[in-house]
Amino acid sequence: MLAFARRSKQQVELIPLRRSMSEDLIGLVEDNEDDVFFMRRALKGAGIAARVHVMTDGQSASDYLTGAGAYADRGRYPMPRLVFLDLKLPYCTGFEVLEAMRKQGTLSQTQVIILTSSPEERDRSRARELGACAYLVKPPTPAMLKEVLATIGHPVMPPAVI
Numbered sequence: 001m002l003a004f005a006r007r008s009k010q011q012v013e014l015i016p017l018r019r020s021m022s023e024d025l026i027g028l029v030e031d032n033e034d035d036v037f038f039m040r041r042a043l044k045g046a047g048i049a050a051r052v053h054v055m056t057d058g059q060s061a062s063d064y065l066t067g068a069g070a071y072a073d074r075g076r077y078p079m080p081r082l083v084f085l086d087l088k089l090p091y092c093t094g095f096e097v098l099e100a101m102r103k104q105g106t107l108s109q110t111q112v113i114i115l116t117s118s119p120e121e122r123d124r125s126r127a128r129e130l131g132a133c134a135y136l137v138k139p140p141t142p143a144m145l146k147e148v149l150a151t152i153g154h155p156v157m158p159p160a161v162i
Helices: 033-045 058-066 094-103 121-129 142-152
Strands: 003-007 010-014 025-029 051-055 082-085 111-116 134-137
Touching: 025 033, 025 058, 033 051, 033 142, 051 058, 058 094, 082 094, 094 111, 094 121, 111 121, 111 142, 121 134, 134 142
Parallel strands: 025 051, 025 082, 082 111, 111 134
Antiparallel strands: 003 010, 010 134
């Protein structure tokens, strides 16, 4: 079951998934400083007070999320409970990061929301195939984030009734 919502030029596609998530840490994989700023502002506007760890390229995101090398110490580098993932990244794409996560057993159920400038249906389809729980087209707004986080059951937002 998919739910679609359109708000002016913003598009939100919701994909069903498990309903548990902690608010401890959000991972943001984004190489553009302006987009990081807009995401932080949208999170704040949505009332999401979680810490945000920013990863600025695909390789560092893959290493961090899979616990490779120096990132193996989860006490120092905790695993985010939710990841917002751009698709167009330096070194490797967001799809490659998501594939690496899904191949690693401990990350197979990590909630990943695609946050991209691409409205292409082929990108949406690929994200669904790889297990992304939602697909958002930039720039994010507080309303978009509230809707998607309520739907996936984020602790600060009650689950949506569908």
